[in-house]
Amino acid sequence: MPTFDTIDDLPADSRVLVRLDLNSPIEDGEPQDNRRFERHAETVRELADADHRVVLMAHQGRPGRDDFTSLAGHADILADHVGRDVAFVADTYGEAALDAIDALGPGEVLLLENTRMCEDELPEASPEEKAETEFVRTLAPRFDAYVNDAYSAAHRKHASLVGFPLALPAYAGRVMETEYEANTAIATREFDGPVTMVVGGTKATDVIGVMDALDDRVDRFLLGGVAGELFLRAAGHPVGRDVGEMDLFDEQWEGNRELIESVLDERGDAVRLASDLAYEGADGDRAEVAVDDVEEKREAFLDVGAATVADYEPAIRESDAVFVKGALGVFEDERFADGTVGVLEAIAETDCFSVVGGGDTSRAIEMYGLSEDDFSHVSIAGGAYIRALTGEPLPAVEVLEAAAERRER
Ligand SMILES: Nc1ncnc2c1ncn2[C@@H]1O[C@H](COP(=O)(O)OP(=O)(O)O)[C@@H](O)[C@H]1O
Numbered sequence: 072m073p074t075f076d077t078i079d080d081l082p083a084d085s086r087v088l089v090r091l092d093l094n095s096p097i098e099d100g101e102p103q104d105n106r107r108f109e110r111h112a113e114t115v116r117e118l119a120d121a122d123h124r125v126v127l128m129a130h131q132g133r134p135g136r137d138d139f140t141s142l143a144g145h146a147d148i149l150a151d152h153v154g155r156d157v158a159f160v161a162d163t164y165g166e167a168a169l170d171a172i173d174a175l176g177p178g179e180v181l182l183l184e185n186t187r188m189c190e191d192e193l194p195e196a197s198p199e200e201k202a203e204t205e206f207v208r209t210l211a212p213r214f215d216a217y218v219n220d221a222y223s224a225a226h227r228k229h230a231s232l233v234g235f236p237l238a239l240p241a242y243a244g245r246v247m248e249t250e251y252e253a254n255t256a257i258a259t260r261e262f263d264g265p266v267t268m269v270v271g272g273t274k275a276t277d278v279i280g281v282m283d284a285l286d287d288r289v290d291r292f293l294l295g296g297v298a299g300e301l302f303l304r305a306a307g308h309p310v311g312r313d314v315g316e317m318d319l320f321d322e323q324w325e326g327n328r329e330l331i332e333s334v335l336d337e338r339g340d341a342v343r344l345a346s347d348l349a350y351e352g353a354d355g356d357r358a359e360v361a362v363d364d365v366e367e368k369r370e371a372f373l374d375v376g377a378a379t380v381a382d383y384e385p386a387i388r389e390s391d392a393v394f395v396k397g398a399l400g401v402f403e404d405e406r407f408a409d410g411t412v413g414v415l416e417a418i419a420e421t422d423c424f425s426v427v428g429g430g431d432t433s434r435a436i437e438m439y440g441l442s443e444d445d446f447s448h449v450s451i452a453g454g455a456y457i458r459a460l461t462g463e464p465l466p467a468v469e470v471l472e473a474a475a476e477r478r479e480r
């Protein structure tokens with residue numbers, strides 16, 4: 072169980088500085104609504120309802136990229152979810168920010184500008200160094216407490232994530248609590264029956280590392296997507312290569328070939344691969360081919376086939392826990408959603424402990440009319456979820472734990 076304090080432990084009428092992760096897809100310069108707003112709204116609403124003065128920090132994108140924008144639009148989306156006004160100030164810790172913070176009344180909510188617009192936020196450094204930055208030293212004295220709800224950014228050693236917990240009493244928000252508990256379950260919980268992991272998506276390098284690190288904590292891996300094809304290639308099939316303009320396979324193959332071969336060597340019995348694959352036929356419809364019948368890869372494979380789904384579904388139904396990382400196909404196109412939706416439906420219908428991670432994959436839940444309630448947890452984290460699965464520590468969680476320990480002494 073987590074050893075950090077939570078917002079249940081906050082003293083009444085606090086002035087709280089809260090770190091959220093509202094990092095979102097940007098279209099035409101505007102943030103797009105997504106699960107992160109809905110989830111963080113619960114923490115914000117709870118703090119405001121308790122009459123704390125609530126000042127929010129968050130980041131958007133990375134400097135130099137198109138997704139590096141102001142948080143003005145984020146404040147409006149968040150306000151809709153919280154059901155209260157969320158004021159915005161286009162400043163991080165300058166005079167305008169400090170004036171807005173000082174003017175805040177009980178139960179009021181203010182969002183500060185993108186933390187990454189402030190020079191002290193990046194690059195990564197130790198909590199001690201970050202705590203000494205002007206950003207932290209200027210803002211911290213204005214507050215009674217710091218709350219970190221940004222689990223999905225907890226793998227970053229940035230000032231807003233690791234610096235403030237050294238300067239202020241630090242607590243975990245609701246998102247931080249629930250994400251931590253569900254995502255570490257694979258390492259910390261005992262399950263009576265088989266533990267299954269569904270592995271897919273495009274970031275093969277990430278998921279292959281997870282498979283290697285998890286070792287015998289997972290009884291079987293059900294593979295699809297890019298990683299699935301790379302494993303088929305290692306097993307001697309002429310797939311898992313780039314065709315045409317594609318740039319998904321060859322580089323990831325070169326980078327992971329040895330690891331894939333060693334996973335197959337050591338855990339081959341636990342790894343289930345697709346027996347058939349789907350592609351776009353000449354008429355534009357979905358077509359399928361048995362992997363054994365593929366003599367040469369001529370077109371992109373965009374999903375696992377029906378026989379594979381029929382093999383994976385019962386494996387899920389008899390599992391006690393299922394963790395999903397990555398989609399089995401290009402589910403955004405209805406023709407190639409069968410694999411991803413098939414496994415998600417099997418999980419939803421089964422009474423197992425289940426976690427679905429990764430921003431893209433979890434979008435399939437609402438796209439295909441499934442209910443989030445049928446899963447134990449749908450994570451809003453990508454990189455942090457992977458680290459939690461492999462047992463790698465998250466610096467921003469570690470500083471929260473250290474803060475709780477200091478307070479206990
Ligand atoms: N065979 C495939 N070829 C290309 N893209 C794929 C394939 N299988 C799955 N995908 C894509 O993988 C994406 C999810 O991958 P990834 O980013 O790794 O996962 P997540 O965002 O869930 O962490 C989906 O958007 C899906 O379209």
Ligand SMILES: O=C(OP(=O)(O)O)[C@H](O)COP(=O)(O)O
Pocket residue numbers: 092094132133223224227430451452453454455
């Ligand atoms: O969206 C995020 O990470 P994710 O894509 O791994 O879920 C976090 O906000 C971290 O962002 P960053 O990867 O730019 O540091």
